[in-house]
Amino acid sequence: MTRFVERHPARALIVIIAIALALWLIFAVWPPGLEDAIGRKRVFLNAVFNGITLGGLYFLVASGFTLIFGLMRNVNLAHGSLYLFGGYVGYAISASTGSWILSFIIAFILTALVGVLLQVVVFRRMEGQDLRQTMVTIGLSIVFADLMLWACGADFYQIQTPNWLIGPIELPLITAIKSSGEPVYLRYPLVRLVIFAASVVIGVAMWLALNRTRMGMIIRAGVDDRDILAATGVRIQVVFVLVFALGAGLAGIAGVVGGTFQSLSPGEDIRFLLASLVVVIVGGMGSIPGAALGALIIGLAEQLGSVYIPTYAIVVTFLIMVLVLAVRPQGLLARR
Amino acid sequence: MSVTHDARVQVRPATAQRPTARAWPDINNPAAWIVAVILLIMPLIANGFFLIEIFATTLILGTIALSLMLLAGYGGMVSLMQLTIAGFAAYMVAVFGVSGNANISLGWPWWLAVPMALALATMFGTLGGALAVRTEGIYTIMITLAIGAAFYYFTNQNWAIFNGHTGINTVSTPHFWGVNWRADIPFYYIVLAVAALCYFAVEYVSRAPFGMALQGVRDNPRRMAALGFNVNAHRVAAYAVASFIAGLAGVLQVWNYRQISPGSVSVGACIDVLIIAVVGGITRPIGPYIGALVFVLLRTFALDFLIKIGLDGNRFRLLIGLGFLAIVFWSSDGVIGLWQRWRQSQRPAASRPGGGRGHG
Numbered sequence A: 001m002t003r004f005v006e007r008h009p010a011r012a013l014i015v016i017i018a019i020a021l022a023l024w025l026i027f028a029v030w031p032p033g034l035e036d037a038i039g040r041k042r043v044f045l046n047a048v049f050n051g052i053t054l055g056g057l058y059f060l061v062a063s064g065f066t067l068i069f070g071l072m073r074n075v076n077l078a079h080g081s082l083y084l085f086g087g088y089v090g091y092a093i094s095a096s097t098g099s100w101i102l103s104f105i106i107a108f109i110l111t112a113l114v115g116v117l118l119q120v121v122v123f124r125r126m127e128g129q130d131l132r133q134t135m136v137t138i139g140l141s142i143v144f145a146d147l148m149l150w151a152c153g154a155d156f157y158q159i160q161t162p163n164w165l166i167g168p169i170e171l172p173l174i175t176a177i178k179s180s181g182e183p184v185y186l187r188y189p190l191v192r193l194v195i196f197a198a199s200v201v202i203g204v205a206m207w208l209a210l211n212r213t214r215m216g217m218i219i220r221a222g223v224d225d226r227d228i229l230a231a232t233g234v235r236i237q238v239v240f241v242l243v244f245a246l247g248a249g250l251a252g253i254a255g256v257v258g259g260t261f262q263s264l265s266p267g268e269d270i271r272f273l274l275a276s277l278v279v280v281i282v283g284g285m286g287s288i289p290g291a292a293l294g295a296l297i298i299g300l301a302e303q304l305g306s307v308y309i310p311t312y313a314i315v316v317t318f319l320i321m322v323l324v325l326a327v328r329p330q331g332l333l334a335r336r
Numbered sequence B: 001m002s003v004t005h006d007a008r009v010q011v012r013p014a015t016a017q018r019p020t021a022r023a024w025p026d027i028n029n030p031a032a033w034i035v036a037v038i039l040l041i042m043p044l045i046a047n048g049f050f051l052i053e054i055f056a057t058t059l060i061l062g063t064i065a066l067s068l069m070l071l072a073g074y075g076g077m078v079s080l081m082q083l084t085i086a087g088f089a090a091y092m093v094a095v096f097g098v099s100g101n102a103n104i105s106l107g108w109p110w111w112l113a114v115p116m117a118l119a120l121a122t123m124f125g126t127l128g129g130a131l132a133v134r135t136e137g138i139y140t141i142m143i144t145l146a147i148g149a150a151f152y153y154f155t156n157q158n159w160a161i162f163n164g165h166t167g168i169n170t171v172s173t174p175h176f177w178g179v180n181w182r183a184d185i186p187f188y189y190i191v192l193a194v195a196a197l198c199y200f201a202v203e204y205v206s207r208a209p210f211g212m213a214l215q216g217v218r219d220n221p222r223r224m225a226a227l228g229f230n231v232n233a234h235r236v237a238a239y240a241v242a243s244f245i246a247g248l249a250g251v252l253q254v255w256n257y258r259q260i261s262p263g264s265v266s267v268g269a270c271i272d273v274l275i276i277a278v279v280g281g282i283t284r285p286i287g288p289y290i291g292a293l294v295f296v297l298l299r300t301f302a303l304d305f306l307i308k309i310g311l312d313g314n315r316f317r318l319l320i321g322l323g324f325l326a327i328v329f330w331s332s333d334g335v336i337g338l339w340q341r342w343r344q345s346q347r348p349a350a351s352r353p354g355g356g357r358g359h360g
Helices: A002-007 A009-027 A032-038 A041-072 A079-097 A100-126 A130-152 A190-212 A214-224 A226-231 A236-261 A268-283 A288-308 A310-327 B002-017 B030-040 B048-075 B082-096 B110-132 B138-157 B184-207 B209-219 B221-226 B231-257 B267-280 B286-308 B316-330 B334-346
Strands: A168-177 A183-189
Touching: A009 A041, A041 A079, A041 A183, A041 A190, A041 A214, A041 A236, A041 A268, A041 A288, A079 A100, A079 A130, A079 A236, A079 A268, A100 A130, A100 A236, A130 A268, A130 B138, A130 B267, A130 B316, A168 A190, A183 A190, A190 A214, A190 A236, A190 A288, A214 A226, A214 A236, A226 A236, A236 A268, A268 A288, A268 A310, A268 B138, A268 B267, A288 A310, A310 B110, A310 B138, B048 B082, B048 B184, B048 B209, B048 B231, B048 B267, B048 B286, B082 B110, B082 B138, B082 B231, B082 B267, B110 B138, B110 B231, B138 B267, B184 B209, B184 B231, B184 B286, B209 B221, B209 B231, B221 B231, B267 B286, B267 B316, B267 B334, B286 B316, B286 B334
Parallel strands: none
Antiparallel strands: A168 A183
């Protein structure tokens, strides 16, 4: 952080000013002139919170994607299918047992198993052939999509939010001052905040695991140079299988989250595949902090865009990607 | 770096087969002449349904896949946005030309709207390519897929130009010299002419200095850069050529269906183009057309076929996906590769061309 400030003082200043402005917009009571110009503060705050929580969901999907890519150089275009599969599994579990937490566990285990199968049966046989692996994942995503359409139909499914999470919660953020002088606080769905907190916890846990444990050290070494790592005697195939299982499992969890936030239907796989692609392109391939930053940026851009410039929301996301590619083709937080 | 190895693995058979002389290889091949004659007299053989739904559609899809083949086979860049470029050209024809949505279409005559659409599509594709070449190999797939998906969602959301998810309907087709060019037989010949033009153009490009340099860039970009070639300029130029070809196919597509909607530029359709090219084989220009024929035949008849053997007719995409997987697993250069291997196994082993690395 300090190195960034030392090396790019001007950029750091811009970033600091932007953050300060954002904080002011969130915490201050808006003067009437501003409300006239860009609408109510409640709308803005809701969009910001939606964006941040959506970013949490995107992070869950994209972190697995970027982890798998970073270690195995495998662009897993079937990642969206894993997401949708996890969602359907979660729906089935929560509908039959009524337990929301259990649906997460089962979805994680089952998608991780699918990931292990993919790695052992398919990708190990074509190691080092990136393009062919990618093509195979495209084929797999088509097959999976059709199998799931076959099994689940084209209906919309929504996973039932558990009772203790239903309903809004009042946040200590003032959206407006009533004429009586009484402040109005922001009310926001509790479940989204809980899920966001959970994804932050997962992200921090992943970061700690990668940076503070022996296994994480092996994985980071593998990201840098897997050949040398294999030469030092690490059983790299086992590491590959574990990482693939973790990445796929995260996609499965994200599926349950997405099924609770939004809904599950055919086509969602492609939507979330695209989201994770853009997130990792923006954040930097193979970097977990990059995925977090990218997910936050894309989530915010999507939600703010859909509130303030509805017909061009997707273009904003796309423009961010283009901008990043033009300025930093390797992604914002990638090392290479 | 590893991507260049990949490309080399894929193109090895083709380069081993291809003679070094700069001659048209098809001229001495009787099979090519037979195919050409059959295609020319097709209206005598096939009725309207087969002529348009099967053969014209095959040729249009094949031309889109041909543009991908040019990029992937000669440039080593797998672009998933070729269909998007074709769709963009189609949209532009509908927007500038005459259509049922009078509030959107500008009503230009076709001879003005089509060049405009082609120019814009080429520009669009070149810009997308300029973005994509900033990264390499598998990243190209992701970026072009992201562009394709962004365009699909944009057409869905935008009502001012693209008319949202309903798209633009009843696009008018050219009508001059007393001929309705959208009538089955004239349209078939237009499609055939364009497809043949694109096919031979790609054949020519592959032999021209530009194509040679492009293949050099594919095999070893560093060495080409050291030799003084501008690697990125060659790649972007390849995108420009491919975009023009895809744009032509897009114009034909919108005339074929007389409408264009986001469904035609969906992500699934983008991936279909990749499937077509890979199933046919991305080492030779004829591959995409073979792949397109297989794809169109499957798409049209899979339903009846599946029901006939007692399965659910809606599982057409499963069939396509499994076929694609099989091709990727066992023959990295598609149907052409299978055919070549079969031919080689028929020949005595001594006359087999050396399978070594022909270049590098």
